[in-house]
Amino acid sequence: MKRAIYQGPRDFTFEDVEEPKAGPEDAVIQIEYAGVCGSDVTAWTYDGAAVGIHGGNEFGHEFAGVITEVGSKVKDIKVGDRVWVNPETCKLAGKVACCECGGFSEKVLIEKAKVNYNVYKLPDNVDLKEAALIEPFCVGIHGKNAVHVKKSDKVIIFGAGPIGLCCLNALIGQGVKKVVVADVRDDRLKDAEEMGAITLNSTAPDFMEQVEKIFGTTMTSFGPAIDIDVFIDCAGVKPVMDTILKLAKYEARISIVAVYKETYEMPLRLVMAKRYTITGSCAYDHKDALEAISLLEKKNTNIVKLITHVFAYDELEKALDTASDPESGSLKVMIDYTM
Numbered sequence: 001m002k003r004a005i006y007q008g009p010r011d012f013t014f015e016d017v018e019e020p021k022a023g024p025e026d027a028v029i030q031i032e033y034a035g036v037c038g039s040d041v042t043a044w045t046y047d048g049a050a051v052g053i054h055g056g057n058e059f060g061h062e063f064a065g066v067i068t069e070v071g072s073k074v075k076d077i078k079v080g081d082r083v084w085v086n087p088e089t090c091k092l093a094g095k096v097a098c099c100e101c102g103g104f105s106e107k108v109l110i111e112k113a114k115v116n117y118n119v120y121k122l123p124d125n126v127d128l129k130e131a132a133l134i135e136p137f138c139v140g141i142h143g144k145n146a147v148h149v150k151k152s153d154k155v156i157i158f159g160a161g162p163i164g165l166c167c168l169n170a171l172i173g174q175g176v177k178k179v180v181v182a183d184v185r186d187d188r189l190k191d192a193e194e195m196g197a198i199t200l201n202s203t204a205p206d207f208m209e210q211v212e213k214i215f216g217t218t219m220t221s222f223g224p225a226i227d228i229d230v231f232i233d234c235a236g237v238k239p240v241m242d243t244i245l246k247l248a249k250y251e252a253r254i255s256i257v258a259v260y261k262e263t264y265e266m267p268l269r270l271v272m273a274k275r276y277t278i279t280g281s282c283a284y285d286h287k288d289a290l291e292a293i294s295l296l297e298k299k300n301t302n303i304v305k306l307i308t309h310v311f312a313y314d315e316l317e318k319a320l321d322t323a324s325d326p327e328s329g330s331l332k333v334m335i336d337y338t339m
Protein backbone atom coordinates (compact mmCIF):
# COMPACT_ATOMS: atom_id res chain seq x y z
CA MET A 1 0.00 0.00 0.00
CA LYS A 2 0.96 3.64 -0.39
CA ARG A 3 1.22 6.24 2.32
CA ALA A 4 2.04 9.94 2.05
CA ILE A 5 4.89 11.21 4.22
CA TYR A 6 5.17 14.93 4.99
CA GLN A 7 8.71 16.17 4.33
CA GLY A 8 8.31 19.95 4.74
CA PRO A 9 6.62 22.88 2.99
CA ARG A 10 5.56 21.94 -0.59
CA ASP A 11 7.21 18.55 -0.14
CA PHE A 12 5.87 15.06 0.55
CA THR A 13 6.75 11.57 -0.69
CA PHE A 14 4.63 8.55 -1.46
CA GLU A 15 6.10 5.45 0.18
CA ASP A 16 5.29 1.83 -0.61
CA VAL A 17 4.94 0.01 2.71
CA GLU A 18 3.56 -3.20 4.18
CA GLU A 19 -0.11 -3.01 5.05
CA PRO A 20 -0.81 -2.41 8.76
CA LYS A 21 -1.70 -5.57 10.72
CA ALA A 22 -4.39 -5.43 13.38
CA GLY A 23 -3.41 -6.65 16.84
CA PRO A 24 -6.13 -8.39 18.95
CA GLU A 25 -7.73 -5.06 19.98
CA ASP A 26 -7.16 -3.10 16.76
CA ALA A 27 -8.84 -2.59 13.39
CA VAL A 28 -7.65 -1.52 9.95
CA ILE A 29 -9.53 0.92 7.73
CA GLN A 30 -9.14 1.31 3.98
CA ILE A 31 -9.66 5.00 3.31
CA GLU A 32 -12.07 5.97 0.53
CA TYR A 33 -12.28 9.74 1.03
CA ALA A 34 -10.07 12.24 2.85
CA GLY A 35 -10.40 16.02 3.19
CA VAL A 36 -7.62 18.59 3.19
CA CYS A 37 -7.79 20.61 6.42
CA GLY A 38 -6.52 24.14 7.14
CA SER A 39 -3.73 22.62 9.23
CA ASP A 40 -2.60 20.51 6.23
CA VAL A 41 -2.53 23.80 4.28
CA THR A 42 -0.41 25.46 6.99
CA ALA A 43 2.01 22.51 6.85
CA TRP A 44 2.07 22.58 3.04
CA THR A 45 2.65 26.31 2.68
CA TYR A 46 4.47 27.35 5.84
CA ASP A 47 5.48 25.07 8.71
CA GLY A 48 4.18 21.64 9.68
CA ALA A 49 5.54 21.78 13.24
CA ALA A 50 3.25 24.79 13.91
CA VAL A 51 0.27 22.44 13.54
CA GLY A 52 1.79 19.22 14.86
CA ILE A 53 2.82 17.76 11.49
CA HIS A 54 6.50 16.83 11.58
CA GLY A 55 8.83 15.92 8.71
CA GLY A 56 9.03 12.15 8.20
CA ASN A 57 5.52 11.45 9.50
CA GLU A 58 2.19 10.62 7.90
CA PHE A 59 -0.40 13.40 7.65
CA GLY A 60 -4.10 13.88 6.85
CA HIS A 61 -6.80 13.42 9.48
CA GLU A 62 -10.26 13.96 7.91
CA PHE A 63 -11.19 10.56 6.51
CA ALA A 64 -13.78 7.83 6.14
CA GLY A 65 -13.64 4.35 4.67
CA VAL A 66 -14.29 0.65 5.06
CA ILE A 67 -13.00 -1.73 7.75
CA THR A 68 -10.75 -4.42 6.20
CA GLU A 69 -9.48 -6.23 9.32
CA VAL A 70 -10.46 -6.53 12.98
CA GLY A 71 -8.58 -8.09 15.89
CA SER A 72 -9.97 -11.13 17.72
CA LYS A 73 -10.99 -9.11 20.80
CA VAL A 74 -12.73 -6.26 18.95
CA LYS A 75 -16.46 -6.12 19.59
CA ASP A 76 -19.22 -4.65 17.39
CA ILE A 77 -16.96 -3.83 14.41
CA LYS A 78 -16.72 -6.15 11.43
CA VAL A 79 -14.98 -6.30 8.07
CA GLY A 80 -16.99 -4.27 5.55
CA ASP A 81 -18.37 -1.73 8.03
CA ARG A 82 -18.46 1.78 6.61
CA VAL A 83 -17.02 4.11 9.22
CA TRP A 84 -15.75 7.54 10.17
CA VAL A 85 -12.65 7.48 12.34
CA ASN A 86 -12.08 10.08 15.06
CA PRO A 87 -8.49 11.24 14.52
CA GLU A 88 -8.27 12.49 18.10
CA THR A 89 -8.61 8.96 19.47
CA CYS A 90 -7.59 6.53 16.73
CA LYS A 91 -3.96 6.35 17.85
CA LEU A 92 -2.91 5.68 21.42
CA ALA A 93 -2.77 8.94 23.38
CA GLY A 94 0.56 10.71 23.28
CA LYS A 95 2.00 8.48 20.58
CA VAL A 96 0.85 10.17 17.43
CA ALA A 97 -0.62 13.66 17.09
CA CYS A 98 -4.10 13.91 15.61
CA CYS A 99 -2.89 15.62 12.41
CA GLU A 100 -0.37 12.80 11.78
CA CYS A 101 -2.73 9.87 11.99
CA GLY A 102 -2.50 8.91 8.31
CA GLY A 103 -5.52 10.32 6.51
CA PHE A 104 -3.40 10.58 3.36
CA SER A 105 -2.42 6.89 3.47
CA GLU A 106 -4.34 4.08 1.81
CA LYS A 107 -4.86 2.16 5.06
CA VAL A 108 -4.67 3.18 8.72
CA LEU A 109 -4.33 1.07 11.85
CA ILE A 110 -6.90 2.04 14.49
CA GLU A 111 -5.41 1.17 17.85
CA LYS A 112 -7.80 -0.26 20.49
CA ALA A 113 -10.76 0.04 18.11
CA LYS A 114 -14.03 0.78 19.87
CA VAL A 115 -17.40 1.84 18.51
CA ASN A 116 -18.31 5.45 19.35
CA TYR A 117 -14.84 6.10 20.71
CA ASN A 118 -12.57 6.01 17.69
CA VAL A 119 -14.77 4.19 15.16
CA TYR A 120 -18.23 5.56 14.27
CA LYS A 121 -20.47 3.40 12.07
CA LEU A 122 -22.34 5.30 9.38
CA PRO A 123 -26.06 5.19 8.61
CA ASP A 124 -26.84 3.61 5.19
CA ASN A 125 -27.87 6.94 3.66
CA VAL A 126 -24.58 8.71 4.56
CA ASP A 127 -21.99 8.16 1.85
CA LEU A 128 -18.28 8.06 2.55
CA LYS A 129 -17.60 11.36 0.79
CA GLU A 130 -20.04 13.15 3.11
CA ALA A 131 -18.58 11.21 6.04
CA ALA A 132 -15.12 12.64 5.35
CA LEU A 133 -16.67 16.01 6.32
CA ILE A 134 -17.56 14.80 9.81
CA GLU A 135 -14.30 16.00 11.37
CA PRO A 136 -14.58 19.70 10.41
CA PHE A 137 -18.36 19.49 10.93
CA CYS A 138 -17.68 18.42 14.53
CA VAL A 139 -15.49 21.51 15.00
CA GLY A 140 -18.38 23.71 13.82
CA ILE A 141 -20.89 21.83 15.97
CA HIS A 142 -18.71 22.22 19.05
CA GLY A 143 -18.38 25.93 18.27
CA LYS A 144 -22.12 26.40 18.80
CA ASN A 145 -22.52 23.82 21.56
CA ALA A 146 -19.73 25.46 23.58
CA VAL A 147 -22.07 28.44 24.10
CA HIS A 148 -25.26 26.34 24.42
CA VAL A 149 -27.06 27.79 21.40
CA LYS A 150 -30.85 27.49 21.56
CA LYS A 151 -33.19 27.38 18.53
CA SER A 152 -34.50 30.85 19.37
CA ASP A 153 -31.04 32.46 19.63
CA LYS A 154 -29.94 35.13 17.16
CA VAL A 155 -26.42 34.30 16.02
CA ILE A 156 -23.65 35.97 14.05
CA ILE A 157 -20.62 34.05 12.75
CA PHE A 158 -17.48 35.94 11.73
CA GLY A 159 -15.50 34.08 9.03
CA ALA A 160 -17.04 32.16 6.11
CA GLY A 161 -14.16 29.73 5.66
CA PRO A 162 -14.78 25.97 5.93
CA ILE A 163 -15.02 26.13 9.72
CA GLY A 164 -17.41 29.12 9.80
CA LEU A 165 -19.58 27.35 7.21
CA CYS A 166 -19.52 24.14 9.27
CA CYS A 167 -20.79 26.24 12.18
CA LEU A 168 -23.47 27.73 9.94
CA ASN A 169 -24.65 24.27 8.88
CA ALA A 170 -24.60 23.06 12.48
CA LEU A 171 -26.94 25.95 13.38
CA ILE A 172 -29.18 25.31 10.35
CA GLY A 173 -29.34 21.62 11.30
CA GLN A 174 -30.37 22.55 14.84
CA GLY A 175 -33.16 24.73 13.46
CA VAL A 176 -31.74 28.12 14.47
CA LYS A 177 -33.62 30.62 12.32
CA LYS A 178 -31.57 33.83 12.37
CA VAL A 179 -27.92 33.30 11.44
CA VAL A 180 -25.78 36.02 9.91
CA VAL A 181 -22.35 35.23 8.46
CA ALA A 182 -19.88 38.10 8.09
CA ASP A 183 -16.66 37.98 6.08
CA VAL A 184 -14.44 40.33 4.09
CA ARG A 185 -14.50 38.08 1.00
CA ASP A 186 -17.56 38.37 -1.24
CA ASP A 187 -16.90 34.97 -2.87
CA ARG A 188 -17.11 33.30 0.53
CA LEU A 189 -20.21 35.31 1.45
CA LYS A 190 -21.83 33.96 -1.72
CA ASP A 191 -21.04 30.40 -0.54
CA ALA A 192 -22.56 31.20 2.87
CA GLU A 193 -25.67 32.67 1.27
CA GLU A 194 -26.11 29.57 -0.91
CA MET A 195 -26.00 27.47 2.25
CA GLY A 196 -28.76 29.52 3.89
CA ALA A 197 -27.15 32.41 5.78
CA ILE A 198 -27.96 36.09 5.77
CA THR A 199 -24.60 37.57 4.77
CA LEU A 200 -22.77 40.82 5.43
CA ASN A 201 -19.40 42.16 4.38
CA SER A 202 -17.80 43.28 7.64
CA THR A 203 -15.84 46.02 5.85
CA ALA A 204 -19.01 47.71 4.51
CA PRO A 205 -19.13 51.31 5.80
CA ASP A 206 -22.70 50.74 7.03
CA PHE A 207 -21.98 47.31 8.59
CA MET A 208 -23.27 48.29 12.04
CA GLU A 209 -26.48 49.77 10.59
CA GLN A 210 -27.08 46.61 8.55
CA VAL A 211 -26.53 44.41 11.61
CA GLU A 212 -29.01 46.52 13.57
CA LYS A 213 -31.56 46.32 10.75
CA ILE A 214 -31.33 42.51 10.64
CA PHE A 215 -31.35 41.78 14.38
CA GLY A 216 -33.28 44.74 15.77
CA THR A 217 -32.64 46.24 19.19
CA THR A 218 -33.51 45.22 22.72
CA MET A 219 -33.50 47.08 26.02
CA THR A 220 -30.73 45.96 28.42
CA SER A 221 -29.46 47.21 31.81
CA PHE A 222 -27.04 49.32 29.76
CA GLY A 223 -29.74 50.82 27.53
CA PRO A 224 -30.77 49.75 24.00
CA ALA A 225 -28.45 47.28 22.25
CA ILE A 226 -28.45 45.24 19.06
CA ASP A 227 -30.27 42.00 19.78
CA ILE A 228 -27.64 39.33 19.10
CA ASP A 229 -27.42 36.47 21.61
CA VAL A 230 -24.39 34.59 20.31
CA PHE A 231 -21.19 35.51 18.49
CA ILE A 232 -19.04 32.78 16.93
CA ASP A 233 -15.54 33.84 15.92
CA CYS A 234 -14.22 31.69 13.06
CA ALA A 235 -11.91 34.42 11.72
CA GLY A 236 -9.42 35.05 14.54
CA VAL A 237 -8.29 38.60 13.77
CA LYS A 238 -8.28 41.74 15.95
CA PRO A 239 -10.88 43.72 13.92
CA VAL A 240 -13.35 40.87 14.46
CA MET A 241 -13.01 40.74 18.25
CA ASP A 242 -13.11 44.57 18.35
CA THR A 243 -16.41 44.46 16.43
CA ILE A 244 -17.82 41.69 18.60
CA LEU A 245 -17.10 43.66 21.77
CA LYS A 246 -18.62 46.78 20.22
CA LEU A 247 -21.80 44.87 19.29
CA ALA A 248 -22.25 42.49 22.20
CA LYS A 249 -25.23 43.21 24.44
CA TYR A 250 -25.51 42.50 28.18
CA GLU A 251 -25.02 38.76 28.88
CA ALA A 252 -24.01 37.94 25.28
CA ARG A 253 -22.22 34.62 24.69
CA ILE A 254 -19.05 34.57 22.58
CA SER A 255 -17.49 31.37 21.21
CA ILE A 256 -13.89 31.56 20.02
CA VAL A 257 -13.26 28.79 17.48
CA ALA A 258 -10.54 30.53 15.47
CA VAL A 259 -6.86 30.27 16.28
CA TYR A 260 -5.62 33.77 17.14
CA LYS A 261 -2.09 34.17 15.78
CA GLU A 262 -1.58 37.48 17.64
CA THR A 263 -2.18 38.25 21.30
CA TYR A 264 -5.43 40.16 21.87
CA GLU A 265 -5.81 42.61 24.76
CA MET A 266 -9.21 41.80 26.23
CA PRO A 267 -10.95 44.65 28.13
CA LEU A 268 -11.83 42.52 31.16
CA ARG A 269 -13.68 45.33 32.93
CA LEU A 270 -16.14 45.37 30.03
CA VAL A 271 -16.41 41.56 30.13
CA MET A 272 -17.21 41.78 33.86
CA ALA A 273 -19.64 44.70 33.64
CA LYS A 274 -21.57 43.27 30.70
CA ARG A 275 -21.50 39.73 32.10
CA TYR A 276 -20.16 38.26 28.85
CA THR A 277 -19.58 34.54 28.60
CA ILE A 278 -16.47 34.02 26.47
CA THR A 279 -15.80 30.35 25.73
CA GLY A 280 -12.91 28.76 23.88
CA SER A 281 -14.00 26.02 21.50
CA CYS A 282 -11.21 23.59 20.68
CA ALA A 283 -11.80 20.36 18.76
CA TYR A 284 -14.97 18.40 19.73
CA ASP A 285 -16.44 15.69 21.93
CA HIS A 286 -18.22 12.39 21.38
CA LYS A 287 -21.62 14.13 21.60
CA ASP A 288 -20.61 16.50 18.76
CA ALA A 289 -19.63 13.51 16.60
CA LEU A 290 -23.03 11.88 17.16
CA GLU A 291 -24.74 15.18 16.30
CA ALA A 292 -22.71 15.47 13.06
CA ILE A 293 -23.65 11.94 11.98
CA SER A 294 -27.29 12.50 12.89
CA LEU A 295 -27.41 15.76 10.88
CA LEU A 296 -25.87 13.99 7.87
CA GLU A 297 -28.46 11.24 8.21
CA LYS A 298 -31.36 13.75 8.42
CA LYS A 299 -30.06 15.59 5.30
CA ASN A 300 -31.34 18.88 6.73
CA THR A 301 -28.18 20.92 6.16
CA ASN A 302 -26.19 22.07 3.15
CA ILE A 303 -22.87 20.75 4.44
CA VAL A 304 -22.09 18.79 1.24
CA LYS A 305 -21.88 22.10 -0.64
CA LEU A 306 -18.60 22.56 1.25
CA ILE A 307 -16.94 20.10 -1.16
CA THR A 308 -15.69 22.25 -4.03
CA HIS A 309 -12.91 20.05 -5.48
CA VAL A 310 -12.24 16.30 -5.73
CA PHE A 311 -8.89 14.77 -6.73
CA ALA A 312 -7.62 11.22 -7.13
CA TYR A 313 -5.13 9.96 -4.51
CA ASP A 314 -2.16 10.21 -6.90
CA GLU A 315 -3.09 13.91 -7.38
CA LEU A 316 -2.49 14.68 -3.69
CA GLU A 317 0.04 17.40 -4.55
CA LYS A 318 -2.48 19.14 -6.81
CA ALA A 319 -5.09 18.82 -4.06
CA LEU A 320 -2.81 20.45 -1.49
CA ASP A 321 -1.89 23.24 -3.95
CA THR A 322 -5.56 23.88 -4.74
CA ALA A 323 -6.54 24.00 -1.06
CA SER A 324 -3.63 26.43 -0.47
CA ASP A 325 -4.57 28.79 -3.31
CA PRO A 326 -6.97 31.55 -2.19
CA GLU A 327 -7.80 32.18 -5.87
CA SER A 328 -9.03 28.60 -6.39
CA GLY A 329 -12.36 29.30 -4.66
CA SER A 330 -11.87 26.08 -2.71
CA LEU A 331 -13.64 25.37 0.55
CA LYS A 332 -13.14 21.64 1.10
CA VAL A 333 -10.79 19.81 -1.23
CA MET A 334 -11.40 16.08 -1.12
CA ILE A 335 -9.22 13.11 -2.09
CA ASP A 336 -11.17 10.25 -3.67
CA TYR A 337 -9.16 7.03 -3.22
CA THR A 338 -11.58 5.13 -5.43
CA MET A 339 -10.85 7.24 -8.56
Ligand SMILES: NC(=O)c1ccc[n+]([C@@H]2O[C@H](COP(=O)([O-])OP(=O)(O)OC[C@H]3O[C@@H](n4cnc5c(N)ncnc54)[C@H](O)[C@@H]3O)[C@@H](O)[C@H]2O)c1
Binding pocket: 038, 139, 158, 159, 160, 161, 162, 163, 164, 182, 183, 184, 185, 188, 202, 234, 235, 236, 237, 239, 240, 256, 257, 258, 259, 260, 281, 282, 283, 284
Ligand atom coordinates in the same frame (compact mmCIF):
# COMPACT_ATOMS: atom_id res chain seq x y z
N1 LIG B 1 -10.98 25.36 17.44
C1 LIG B 1 -10.66 24.33 16.67
O1 LIG B 1 -10.68 23.18 17.09
C2 LIG B 1 -10.28 24.60 15.24
C3 LIG B 1 -10.21 23.54 14.30
C4 LIG B 1 -9.91 23.86 12.98
C5 LIG B 1 -9.65 25.17 12.61
N2 LIG B 1 -9.68 26.14 13.57
C6 LIG B 1 -9.44 27.56 13.24
O2 LIG B 1 -10.67 28.12 12.83
C7 LIG B 1 -10.42 29.26 11.99
C8 LIG B 1 -11.22 29.14 10.71
O3 LIG B 1 -10.75 28.04 9.95
P1 LIG B 1 -10.98 28.03 8.37
O4 LIG B 1 -10.38 26.77 7.86
O5 LIG B 1 -12.40 28.34 8.07
O6 LIG B 1 -10.05 29.27 7.99
P2 LIG B 1 -10.11 30.28 6.76
O7 LIG B 1 -8.86 31.08 6.83
O8 LIG B 1 -10.43 29.54 5.50
O9 LIG B 1 -11.36 31.22 7.10
C9 LIG B 1 -11.28 32.39 7.87
C10 LIG B 1 -12.21 33.40 7.26
O10 LIG B 1 -12.19 34.58 8.08
C11 LIG B 1 -12.34 35.68 7.20
N3 LIG B 1 -11.95 36.96 7.80
C12 LIG B 1 -10.72 37.52 7.91
N4 LIG B 1 -10.81 38.75 8.45
C13 LIG B 1 -12.13 38.97 8.69
C14 LIG B 1 -12.87 40.06 9.22
N5 LIG B 1 -12.27 41.18 9.60
N6 LIG B 1 -14.22 39.95 9.30
C15 LIG B 1 -14.85 38.81 8.91
N7 LIG B 1 -14.20 37.74 8.40
C16 LIG B 1 -12.86 37.83 8.29
C17 LIG B 1 -11.47 35.30 6.00
O11 LIG B 1 -11.77 36.07 4.85
C18 LIG B 1 -11.80 33.82 5.85
O12 LIG B 1 -12.86 33.61 4.93
C19 LIG B 1 -8.90 29.27 11.77
O13 LIG B 1 -8.34 30.18 12.69
C20 LIG B 1 -8.49 27.85 12.11
O14 LIG B 1 -7.15 27.77 12.52
C21 LIG B 1 -10.00 25.89 14.85
